[in-house]
Amino acid sequence: MPENQNPNPEAGLPIGKNRAGKISKYHIPHFVAPLDETPLQGVDAVKETGKPLSMWGEAWRSLRKRPLFIVSVILIVSVLVVAAFPSLFSSTDPTYCALENSNEGSRAGHPMGFNFQGCDVYARVIHGTRASLMVGVFTTLFVVILGGAIGALAGFYGGWLDIILARLGDIFFALPLILGAIIVMQLPAFRENRSVWTVIITLSIFGWPQVARITRGAVLEARNADFVKASRALGISRFNSLVRHVIPNAMAPVIVVATVNLGIYIVAESTLSFLGLGLPPDVMSWGNDIAAAQNQLRNNPMMLMWPALFLSLTVLSFIMLGDAVRDALDPKTRKGN
Amino acid sequence: MVQNADPKPLLEIKDLAITFSTPDGPVNAVRNANLTVMPGETVAIVGESGSGKSTTALAAIGLLPGNGEVSAGQILFDGEDISKASEKRFVELRGNHIGMVPQDPMSNLNPVWKIGFQVKETLKANGLAGNNPKQRVAQVLSDAGLPDAATRANQYPHEFSGGMRQRALIAIGLACRPRLLIADEPTSALDVTVQQQILDHLDTMTSELGTAVLLITHDLGLAAERAEKVIVMYKGQVVESGPALELLRNPQHPYTKRLINSAPSLAAQRGDKHELAVDQVAAQKTEPLLKISNLTKVFDIRRGFGRKDKFTAVDKVSFEIPKGTTTAVVGESGSGKSTIAQMVLNLLDATSGDIVFDGQAIGKLSERDLFKYRRRVQPIFQDPYGSLDPMYSIFRTIEEPLRIHGIGNQASREKKVKELLDQVSMPASTMHRFPNELSGGQRQRIAIARALALKPEMIVCDEAVSALDVLVQAQVLELLDELQRELGLTYLFITHDLAVVREIADNVCVMEHGQMVEQGTVDEIFENAKSDYTRNLLAAIPGASLI
Numbered sequence: 027m028p029e030n031q032n033p034n035p036e037a038g039l040p041i042g043k044n045r046a047g048k049i050s051k052y053h054i055p056h057f058v059a060p061l062d063e064t065p066l067q068g069v070d071a072v073k074e075t076g077k078p079l080s081m082w083g084e085a086w087r088s089l090r091k092r093p094l095f096i097v098s099v100i101l102i103v104s105v106l107v108v109a110a111f112p113s114l115f116s117s118t119d120p121t122y123c124a125l126e127n128s129n130e131g132s133r134a135g136h137p138m139g140f141n142f143q144g145c146d147v148y149a150r151v152i153h154g155t156r157a158s159l160m161v162g163v164f165t166t167l168f169v170v171i172l173g174g175a176i177g178a179l180a181g182f183y184g185g186w187l188d189i190i191l192a193r194l195g196d197i198f199f200a201l202p203l204i205l206g207a208i209i210v211m212q213l214p215a216f217r218e219n220r221s222v223w224t225v226i227i228t229l230s231i232f233g234w235p236q237v238a239r240i241t242r243g244a245v246l247e248a249r250n251a252d253f254v255k256a257s258r259a260l261g262i263s264r265f266n267s268l269v270r271h272v273i274p275n276a277m278a279p280v281i282v283v284a285t286v287n288l289g290i291y292i293v294a295e296s297t298l299s300f301l302g303l304g305l306p307p308d309v310m311s312w313g314n315d316i317a318a319a320q321n322q323l324r325n326n327p328m329m330l331m332w333p334a335l336f337l338s339l340t341v342l343s344f345i346m347l348g349d350a351v352r353d354a355l356d357p358k359t360r361k362g363n
Numbered sequence: 364m365v366q367n368a369d370p371k372p373l374l375e376i377k378d379l380a381i382t383f384s385t386p387d388g389p390v391n392a393v394r395n396a397n398l399t400v401m402p403g404e405t406v407a408i409v410g411e412s413g414s415g416k417s418t419t420a421l422a423a424i425g426l427l428p429g430n431g432e433v434s435a436g437q438i439l440f441d442g443e444d445i446s447k448a449s450e451k452r453f454v455e456l457r458g459n460h461i462g463m464v465p466q467d468p469m470s471n472l473n474p475v476w477k478i479g480f481q482v483k484e485t486l487k488a489n490g491l492a493g494n495n496p497k498q499r500v501a502q503v504l505s506d507a508g509l510p511d512a513a514t515r516a517n518q519y520p521h522e523f524s525g526g527m528r529q530r531a532l533i534a535i536g537l538a539c540r541p542r543l544l545i546a547d548e549p550t551s552a553l554d555v556t557v558q559q560q561i562l563d564h565l566d567t568m569t570s571e572l573g574t575a576v577l578l579i580t581h582d583l584g585l586a587a588e589r590a591e592k593v594i595v596m597y598k599g600q601v602v603e604s605g606p607a608l609e610l611l612r613n614p615q616h617p618y619t620k621r622l623i624n625s626a627p628s629l630a631a632q633r634g635d636k637h638e639l640a641v642d643q644v645a646a647q648k649t650e651p652l653l654k655i656s657n658l659t660k661v662f663d664i665r666r667g668f669g670r671k672d673k674f675t676a677v678d679k680v681s682f683e684i685p686k687g688t689t690t691a692v693v694g695e696s697g698s699g700k701s702t703i704a705q706m707v708l709n710l711l712d713a714t715s716g717d718i719v720f721d722g723q724a725i726g727k728l729s730e731r732d733l734f735k736y737r738r739r740v741q742p743i744f745q746d747p748y749g750s751l752d753p754m755y756s757i758f759r760t761i762e763e764p765l766r767i768h769g770i771g772n773q774a775s776r777e778k779k780v781k782e783l784l785d786q787v788s789m790p791a792s793t794m795h796r797f798p799n800e801l802s803g804g805q806r807q808r809i810a811i812a813r814a815l816a817l818k819p820e821m822i823v824c825d826e827a828v829s830a831l832d833v834l835v836q837a838q839v840l841e842l843l844d845e846l847q848r849e850l851g852l853t854y855l856f857i858t859h860d861l862a863v864v865r866e867i868a869d870n871v872c873v874m875e876h877g878q879m880v881e882q883g884t885v886d887e888i889f890e891n892a893k894s895d896y897t898r899n900l901l902a903a904i905p906g907a908s909l910i
Contacts, residue, residue, distance in 0.1 A: 056605030
């Protein structure tokens with residue numbers, strides 16, 4: 027870098043001579059538009075028609091017209107209903123297994139056939155929804171609360187707090203989710219109390235740094251806005267201005283990432299269960315069913331296909347929802363503009 | 364010297380209409396626009412934001428955004444209709460026939476490439492790089508007034524000041540010696556003195572090269588000073604056009620009249636001032652409300668590895684503001700004026716010196732006294748898009764200060780919000796709207812209402828009208844003036860625009876590089892400035908010599 031980095035080349039230049047206006051060589055007609063064609067309107071009149079719309083209201087208006095949003099919401103709502111009331115969809119007892127039905131194909135009342143143990147595949151898929159979805163929803167909830175709080179504090183207060191929290195996040199970020207989860211699930215405390223909650227806790231431990239990073243970035247942007255300065259000048263404490271003004275304005279990217287991640291956590295649970303480390307075998311879940319189907323892949327491929335199909339559809343619908351919400355909240359990424 | 368046999372115009376726009384397709388249906392951005400640019404002459408298009416002035420110019424260089432198109436009329440460049448020309452034809456025209464200087468010097472240079480490379484790119488694209496491109500690049504840059512051009516070509520944009528970047532952009536625009544240069548608000552982001560030097564240089568260059576210039580600006584004074592012909596646009600239509608000086612001295616269309624009356628640069632020269640200045644003498648006898656003495660702020664600039672540099676942003680500044688008057692602090696960017704505002708608002712701590720408000724030193728206030736002080740001093744900030752929380756409805760925004768300070772109950776607060784909206788001339792129904800539905804001027808009025816909610820004694824306006832169109836600016840200034848008369852408010856008015864100062868202030872402090880250069884009453888400063896710095900600032904106000 028040269029040494030004379032910032033001399034001011036503007037200083038000391040002669041000040042202009044030709045500022046008295048210029049006269050054209052040519053004749054220029056003086057044109058005035060007829061007043062009736064160009065009526066004068068009030069300066070800066072306030073629009074009083076139309077319904078007032080908040081930012082969320084506007085996002086909702088643009089969302090509800092998007093096919094991607096409509097399809098994903100229909101899918102997600104159906105999955106939620108299935109998870110909440112599985113008995114509405116299947117009257118067969120998924121734990122009633124008769125070995126005589128082992129690997130039987132579909133027949134009346136049992137549309138997806140039977141697995142190796144002779145249990146009804148359809149009933150298992152329906153009843154397995156709850157565990158998978160619980161892992162996704164609660165992990166996302168914990169990750170957003172923990173990661174959001176840490177990221178917001180780090181971004182807003184900065185300084186040493188930021189450095190310590192950011193390094194802490196980096197340590198967890200450096201471990202791949204699945205690898206880290208495999209190790210944690212092997213700890214005695216987790217191995218001996220395996221349940222849906224141990225899986226949720228494990229995934230949350232490795233999931234929060236991503237949300238923390240995104241929240242930190244969004245908070246950094248929002249905290250320098252004039253309205254935050256104005257709120258401080260109104261007499262609000264720093265912490266209150268973080269809670270009332272900064273965090274609400276930093277939510278949009280966090281919501282988008284959380285929605286997409288919900289799907290990813292469901293996949294992670296299935297992967298762990300598939301490896302025999304996730305949910306205990308007595309809990310019905312898509313991951314456990316896929317794991318059980320692995321041995322029978324040649325004899326009965328459908329046994330693997332059905333839970334895998336439901337898993338993919340659910341994950342896909344959350345990712346699609348995330349995409350649609352991102353487009354609605356961030357006009358910059360909208361196509362065609 | 365009027366010649367009867369006019370030669371062929373270089374650019375002729377006939378009955379141009381431009382339509383944008385939006386999700387809410389087509390929008391006519393420009394209608395029935397006519398203009399001609401003769402070879403070698405400067406034509407200025409003047410208008411407020413949204414008037415269609417930039418859109419018209421962009422159509423002439425084929426750079427309309429994807430959803431816009433020329434829906435009627437012709438754009439004749441040297442006799443050829445280019446309104447429906449192919450992209451290929453425009454690529455041929457751009458650069459060596461039509462050049463462009465964009466508006467924002469901060470975002471229009473690519474930060475990852477050296478300045479020289481970006482100039483060379485333009486030359487190469489038009490086959491003008493020649494055998495020794497390096498030398499050619501240095502030549503082009505030094506033509507644009509960049510000293511030591513060969514060395515500077517090896518620097519990156521972040522090593523350039525705003526004025527130097529604008530020079531680099533002008534160099535790129537003129538590198539291929541186009542016959543028409545479109546300059547879209549080329550100096551709006553710069554300080555007035557830098558603006559003047561750059562426009563002077565642009566004038567000299569274009570007259571040497573014989574380049575015609577289509578200058579787009581919001582400043583009528585600037586247009587009149589730099590162009591032979593001025594075109595005034597309003598809501599997508601040309602309302603008036605004619606010889607620059609005649610149009611300025613003898614406007615016909617009511618909109619042009621309104622513009623000329625509101626433009627601070629012109630009003631300042633006429634010596635317009637607000638009525639309050641009359642009781643200025645009386646006001647000065649009262650006790651000062653705010654007293655600043657030897658105020659200093661030193662920032663530590665981190666250089667890495669624990670090394671720090673000291674930067675003195677404000678250096679031993681002292682002034683007083685008498686109750687009920689307006690004191691303007693004027694200076695160019697980097698003069699430390701906003702730092703003073705932040706210290707007065709107690710958002711920044713002073714390094715040394717005192718700020719005494721109504722007999723109380725504010726640096727040493729307890730938590731409780733500070734809370735009380737907040738009620739008495741309120742800010743209005745520059746950026747109308749950043750000063751209101753987009754998540755809060757207008758009602759919540761204005762109600763917030765009342766709630767924080769525990770004033771009234773739900774019903775009385777609602778009544779108070781309606782009163783405040785009325786005070787800033789906004790209909791009560793605005794209450795339920797959100798900031799994204801309001802224009803810049805309207806948002807600024809909401810910010811004023813929020814500041815007034817606590818019945819403060821002093822308001823700190825940090826560039827409060829700088830981002831607004833002239834008409835809206837005049838309206839907000841008038842509102843501030845009215846409120847001062849009604850409520851006896853005291854203003855600390857921070858601005859870079861001396862022209863605005865003349866309209867609003869009683870006393871003026873001029874700052875340069877953190878130091879107070881000069882202070883006095885408005886008349887003293889405007890009529891009898893003592894320092895060269897102030898005189899240069901005054902002379903640089905566009906349109907200064909025209910009325």
